Amino acid sequence: MQQAVSLIKSSSTILLTGHLRADGDCLGAQIVLYHALSAMGKEVQIMLPNLPDQRYGFLEQKTPWKIFDGELPEYDLLIACDCNELGRLGGMVPEILKRSQPKMVVDHHIMMTPDTWDAAFHDVEAAASGILAIELAQLLGAESLPLAAYEAAFVALMTDTGWLKYSNSDQRSFDMASYLVARGVDSSRIYDLVYQQLEDGRPLGVAAALQNLQYHADGKIAVAWVTNDLLTAGNGSLDDTDEVLDIIRAVANVEAVALLCERDAGQIKVSFRSKTILDVNKVARRIGGGGHARAAGASFERSVGMPEAVAQTLEVLLDEFATQ
Known part of the structure; x- marks a missing residue:
């Protein structure tokens, strides 16, 4: 994991992305890193391979992202979040493979093609990639993040643990939830935004x-x-x-x-x-x-x-x- 930290520190322009039809964990991890890396003075963009799950659209209010339109911006480092193999980046893959810049992954799934990545911040014991994003931010020295980052991490954690009721809800998960609430996250508000805004047809x-x-x-x-x-x-x-x-x-x-x-x-x-x-x-x-x-x-x-x-x-x- 130290290799991932070193790679980030040596890069100045970073592109964040994640798997197709990004869910709460995928978006949450990217948003945490967007704010952490921006606080370090990095030039950071989020680019999604296609439209995310619409229930998480509220996250874009405080963190901008773009949808891949066939062209990638310039970058020194690509970081894929919640993505255990490059193929899950969909139409972005051919363009990424044209580039020689390093690729790293932040993920908690079993790695399907580990040799694809130049570095990995990876732990299958983590309940969510959002947990890893917060832990990576801490290792990078980004201790104080805006509320939007902590809310995004909370979305990541809660949606991947079923609001802490799935079997992956371990002490690390509860500790992270406590950490995020202590930094201003309103659990009731986030639950309402994620689960109480369904369209009529759902x-x-x-x-x-x-x-x-x-x-x-x-x-x-x-x-x-x-x-x-x-x-x-x-x-x-x-x-x-x-x-x-x-x-x-x-x-x-x-x-x-x-x-x-x-x-x-x-x-x-x-x-x-x-x-x-x-x-x-x-x-x-x-x-x-x-x-x-x-x-x-x-x-x-x-x-x-x-x-x-x-x-x-x-x-x-x-x-x-x-x-x-």
């Missing part, structure tokens, strides 16, 4: 996804799916799948759940959650994705339709579950 989108819910393996495995046509027919929207996953995982007998959603241009993404037994990171990796033991995901090739994707997902889920 409950209808949840209903559409639950229409196709099926149980397998004596109710231990649950699989649901939803297409864009189903969402349109029901006037629903489902930009974030957490609500559906949480509802299904809350069923007493369910150990693991998979939710398949059709995304842009018909590409199907599957999200996995589990309780205590099944390592869904192993499941996701067999489909070309990855993540954590209790939360993971993968995307299918665009040529794969929903029936085939559901069948593949179920086959892998049942196979991995049978080995437990």
Whole structure:
């Protein structure tokens, strides 16, 4: 990790980025580093590979970011946050590979291609990349940050721990939450901004996804799916799948759940959650994705339709579950 610190200190122009369709942790880590590095006198930009999850748009009010439009700005160092492999940067990858400037990563996922990075601030024991961003800022001597940075770190921590209720909510997580609240973060306000600002179509989108819910393996495995046509027919929207996953995982007998959603241009993404037994990171990796033991995901090739994707997902889920 000292290599990452040294690389930052020796750089003057830094580009921050993160995985496709940035979530709370991905954005939060970038925002923390944006303010920390700016305080060090660095020239810093945030550039996202595509539009982030819209529920986190309020974070942009105090921290600017740009969406990749085919061209990258000049930089001495690229830092990818919450991104365990370069491919998760989407359309930015070809342009990044044209550059010789060093690349580093700040992440808490299992590294898929560690040799890609020139340096890494990496810890799979961290509940969120936002925790690592704060810890990196501290190592860099950026002890006093604006409230916007602490709020972003709080969003990162809370969204990746399910508001400190998931199994990754360890003492380090609670200590970080206390640290951030002590610096002015209003937990109730952040919860309202993240979870109480849904558009009218979100409950209808949840209903559409639950229409196709099926149980397998004596109710231990649950699989649901939803297409864009189903969402349109029901006037629903489902930009974030957490609500559906949480509802299904809350069923007493369910150990693991998979939710398949059709995304842009018909590409199907599957999200996995589990309780205590099944390592869904192993499941996701067999489909070309990855993540954590209790939360993971993968995307299918665009040529794969929903029936085939559901069948593949179920086959892998049942196979991995049978080995437990």
